[in-house]
Amino acid sequence: MCVILDMHAPLFVLLAAIALQPAAVVSLTHKDAFPPLWHLAPGNIKDYSMKDNKIIIDAWNYEERLGMYKIMLNHSSKYFTAFGPNNVGNLLWGLPLQHGWQYHTGRLAVPPNTTCGHGSGDHLCISVQSWWGCMNYYLAIIPFLGALEAGFFGQIKYPVEMLPPEELREDFCYSVSDCHSQIPKLMDEWKAYFEYLLSAGQTPASIKLDDALNYLWKAHVASIDYALPKFKNRLKYLSGPETNFGENWANGMEFIAATHFPTNLWNTNEYQAFLPPRLLVEGDAIPFIGDFSPEQNKVLLSLCVLHKTNEFTGGAFLAFWRMAMSTEEGRAAGRSLIQLLISSGSMTPDAVGIYKEKYVTITILKLANAGSLCHVGNHFSVDKSTATEAIQEVCLVIQDILANHFICLINLQGVSAASAA
Structure with a gap:
């Protein structure tokens, strides 16, 4: 056919x-514009738990991972005042909105025979076997640690570490030093984006949108290029149609990135409405x-x-x-x-x-x-x-x-x- x-x-x-x-x-209301549970996500590094004089973030909890995006958005808001009120022009919105779509459509919960990520179990749990959840790790935790290494959050009294998952720990890194030793080039790409913002100093209006987009999309594509082969084995938990969609999505991001598409709040929401509203299954x-x-x-x-x-x-x-x-x-x-x-x-x-x-x-x-x-x-x-x-x-x-x-x-x-x- x-x-x-x-x-x-x-x-x-x-x-x-x-x-x-x-x-x-689609016409969006103010509430619809934000990722699910955005109001509950931590908005400050101090909101996370402490253990052994370390700030510990559970990167396998949807709200805690979402909080890292919220902190990055809060700290970068002053650089995007020229592009819209109330931080709507911030280019980082594409990342948490994509993560929210993954949560809302059940893409963080696979495989289906577990309680992780499902309404009947722990709905905030991100499965370490989820292809989408693992890919997103390198578009959430690595940007956050890159910002931390760049000094984007100012002076942090305690070191920050991610809580490892219960299994497959070797697939991830958990702190600035750990990640920089494992994936130095990728860390440098995200660090460069935040250093570019910091370079504006006392004149945030001097930020050039195309330059910021260049740094951001370069880091974004680098994360996908690194994670895609790394998590190929996670595709076995998805249906054939969902597997194909995931790979097609990753390829499509390369084309979109080349245009320096502005991933602000409204653009991302408008286009994301036309992504699939559920996991694809056999027979689709x-x-x-x-x-x-x-x-x-x-x-x-x-x-x-x-x-x-x-x-x-x-x-x-x-x-x-x-x-x-x-x-x-x-x-x-x-x-x-x-x-x-x-x-x-x-x-x-x-x-x-x-x-x-x-x-x-x-x-x-x-x-x-x-x-x-x-x-x-x-x-x-x-x-x-x-x-x-x-x-x-x-x-x-x-x-x-x-x-x-x-x-x-x-x-x-x-x-x-x-x-x-």
Whole structure:
């Protein structure tokens, strides 16, 4: 069975998997905007327990892990006053909101035959066997310890340590010194983000949003790249469809990161509403999952198409997308496209007039017809000739973005990209 996207499916659904029809935009209340139990999470390092003259954080408790995000947001609020009132413009919102979605949808509770994370047991428990929970460890604890190492929280009287899980302790690190000895490069990436904020000193308004996003997304992608192979063995606890979604999600983050997408409170909430509201189970056939909205189905399909296309090109698809997004102009164009697709139902030229509707339509249709994409059983077969032609169309769009200072080289064996001589 071939899956064909409708004629109005926009390019960004493929590239970032979060394009929405205007009627589908969700209106959020103030309460809905925050992660579940946000008001109960610790907001100060002093709120955590003490033992043997050490501050101990249970990173396997949802509220305590959420509290680390809250502390980082509180301490960084002054740097984002120019981007919205009440800290709504803080770029760190993407992390706790994603964690809240994982909690709300049961992704921290697997496997299902345990009490950890389930309503009938300890609903705040994060399972050490949860792929999502383990991946998130490197997007929660490592940023927090990176901030701590950077001195972002000021003088802390006592050392801070994470409480190890009861099993599989060797998969994690637990303090600044421990993590720096195990994963120094990753710690340095997160430390660099917080040091950049600190560099503003007494003039937080001097923070440049694109620079901050560069540091943040670089660290974010580094965490995913490190954790993805490390926790491959946790995927066995998930269904086939959920496993595929998790891997597709990780790949999609690489594309979104390249645009320096601003992960503030409202942007993250708006797009996250179209992620799956529960774990995928055997028998879920995207894009025809009955209890998911059309937009949620489309996002799942789009992430799958994006991942498979990148695999088919040996990663070159992502490489030339990154090249296109290597300038402020290119990134601004990508973000402008996102906003245009959200605010209007049809494709129109963006502010600098670089997008062509024919490229959008042809590219999506050809990629959708390149094979039997993500149907029952998530089997993927590809007609290389059709997929190659589709990727060439994407290349043309990117070439437009860079005003022809970019050359796409493509053949049936793969795709490569190079700057024009």
